[in-house]
Amino acid sequence: xxxxxxxxxxxxxxxxxxxxxxxxxxxxxxxxxxxxxxxxxxxxxxxxxxxxxxxxxxxxxxxxxxxxxxxxxxxxxxxxxxxxxxxxxxxxxxxxxxxxxxxxxxxxxxxxxxxxxxxxxxxxxxxxxxxxxxxxxxxxxxxxxxxxxxxxxxxxxxxxxxxxxxxxxxxxxxxxxxxxxxxxxxxxxxxxxxxxxxxxxxxxxxxxxxxxxxxxxxxxxxxxxxxxxxxxxxxxxxxxxxxxxxxxxxxxxxxxxxxxxxxxxxxxxxxxxxxxxxxxxxxxxxxxxxxxxxxxxxxxxxxxxxxxxxxxxxxxxxx
Numbered sequence: 306x307x308x309x310x311x312x313x314x315x316x317x318x319x320x321x322x323x324x325x326x327x328x329x330x331x332x333x334x335x336x337x338x339x340x341x342x343x344x345x346x347x348x349x350x351x352x353x354x355x356x357x358x359x360x361x362x363x364x365x366x367x368x369x370x371x372x373x374x375x376x377x378x379x380x381x382x383x384x385x386x387x388x389x390x391x392x393x394x395x396x397x398x399x400x401x402x403x404x405x406x407x408x409x410x411x412x413x414x415x416x417x418x419x420x421x422x423x424x425x426x427x428x429x430x431x432x433x434x435x436x437x438x439x440x441x442x443x444x445x446x447x448x449x450x451x452x453x454x455x456x457x458x459x460x461x462x463x464x465x466x467x468x469x470x471x472x473x474x475x476x477x478x479x480x481x482x483x484x485x486x487x488x489x490x491x492x493x494x495x496x497x498x499x500x501x502x503x504x505x506x507x508x509x510x511x512x513x514x515x516x517x518x519x520x521x522x523x524x525x526x527x528x529x530x531x532x533x534x535x536x537x538x539x540x541x542x543x544x545x546x547x548x549x550x551x552x553x554x555x556x557x558x559x560x561x562x563x564x565x566x567x568x569x570x571x572x573x574x575x576x577x578x579x580x581x582x583x584x585x586x587x588x589x590x591x592x593x594x595x596x597x598x599x600x601x602x603x604x605x606x607x608x609x610x611x612x613x614x615x616x617x618x619x620x621x622x623x624x
Contacts, residue, residue, distance in 0.1 A: 319365040322372060323352045341371045386595040388588070389562040395554035396546075397426040403515065403544045404430045408437070408486035410511035411543040412504070416523035418549040420583020423517045427488045436485040442494040452499040456487065473502060477510040486513040493518035504538045523547050550579045559584050563591055569607050577614060590614050 327337060334352070338345035343364055351357040351364045400415055400423060407413040417423050424441075431437040440459035446452050453472035457465040460479050465472060480487065489495075489503065506512045516522065523545060551559075556578035560571045578587035593613035598605040 314362065314365045314369050316361050316365040319368040319372070320351060320356070323348075323368050326372075327352060341367055343367050386592055386599075388592070391425060391429045392558060392562040394422060394558040394584070395552050396548060397422050397429075399546060400426045400517075401430055403546060404437075404486060404488065406544050407513040407515045408434070408484060410484075410507070410513050412507055412514045412516070412538070412541050413544040414523055414542050415515070415517045415545070416520050416547045417517070418520055418583060419581065420578075420585035420587075421548060421551055421555070422584060424490055427490055427515070427517060431488065434486075436480075436483045437488065438480075438485065439488045439490065441490040442492055444494050447494050447496045447499060449496070449499050449502050452495060452502070456489075459487075469502070473506070477506055477512070480506070480512045481510040484513075486515060488515045488517065490517045491519075492516040493522045500538060504541065507541065520547065520549055550581070551583045553579070555584060556587065559587055559591075565591070565605075567607075570605070570610060573607060573610050573614075586617070589617055593617065 323337075326332075327334075332340075334349040335345045337343075337352075338348050341348060343351070347357055347359065347364060351361060351368075357364060396417070403413040403415060404427070415423055427439050431439045438456075438459045440456050442452065442455065446455045449469050450472070453469060453476065454465050456476055457472065457479075460476065462475070462479075465475070467475070487503075487506075492500075495503075500516075503514060503516075507514050553575055556575040557571065559578060560566070560574055565571060565574065574587050574590070577590055578584050580586060590610055590613045593616065594609035595605050597609045597612060603609075
């Protein structure tokens with residue numbers, strides 16, 4: 306890694322590299338402009354034999370930084386392990402069973418901690434079966450109207466407009482009679498009114514509903530202090546799952562997917578996987594440990610996992 310301001314940059318070398326890079330990648334000048342931060346008009350002129358009439362040294366410095374960044378990324382890719390594709394866990398199998406149940410016109414709720422695979426399971430289910438629509442909520446979609454707009458986008462209608470009544474009518478028309486399932490991820494962000502609106506779709510159009518979210522989700526529906534609106538929903542929930550951390554079987558499935566069969570390594574990962582962060586945190590540990598082992602030209606050892614965990618646990622693992 307070199308600071309281009311502290312060394313001479315060969316302008317012609319950067320020009321020829323840029324021309325070759327554009328040809329081999331097939332990127333347009335506008336796409337390269339976005340990636341480098343150089344204006345499209347400037348970089349397109351610089352990348353020709355006649356050159357750019359302005360300060361070419363500054364453009365060359367920027368191209369050098371871009372080239373250096375690509376080289377660094379290639380080095381990481383060379384040692385980074387390949388993540389396994391989707392794989393079943395004990396938890397994902399039950400979530401898939403819940404989704405299948407809900408697709409029969411029922412309501413199911415999954416309230417799970419981080420790293421339990423609820424989103425990947427929902428995505429996999431939606432990819433495998435027809436008439437399954439996945440929509441992810443955020444704080445900005447908490448209200449009824451914004452929630453409806455987000456749902457309609459998942460149904461293929463972008464930037465929907467209209468009153469809440471009209472949007473609900475459009476949603477029900479799109480889903481009614483199709484044996485449809487609507488999976489709403491991160492549902493803990495929804496307001497009471499938005500949840501009640503969704504419940505109404507199940508009542509009037511028999512739309513299958515799966516509400517996935519964090520552990521606070523089901524707590525809102527249950528307990529003696531729940532509001533009347535939540536009481537109506539609670540009575541309609543056919544299947545539910547509340548789980549804070551992965552099971553031992555979940556952690557073993559992760560090890561199997563990564564082809565980790567050494568007992569002490571599996572035991573260590575089982576311990577890590579059942580901490581906050583779940584299988585996601587354990588995956589980060591495996592990736593970093595395998596990169597460490599690769600740099601040392603060794604097979605991964607328990608010590609690599611321990612060193613990786615020591616590094617990752619010194620900062621909060623992303624939830």
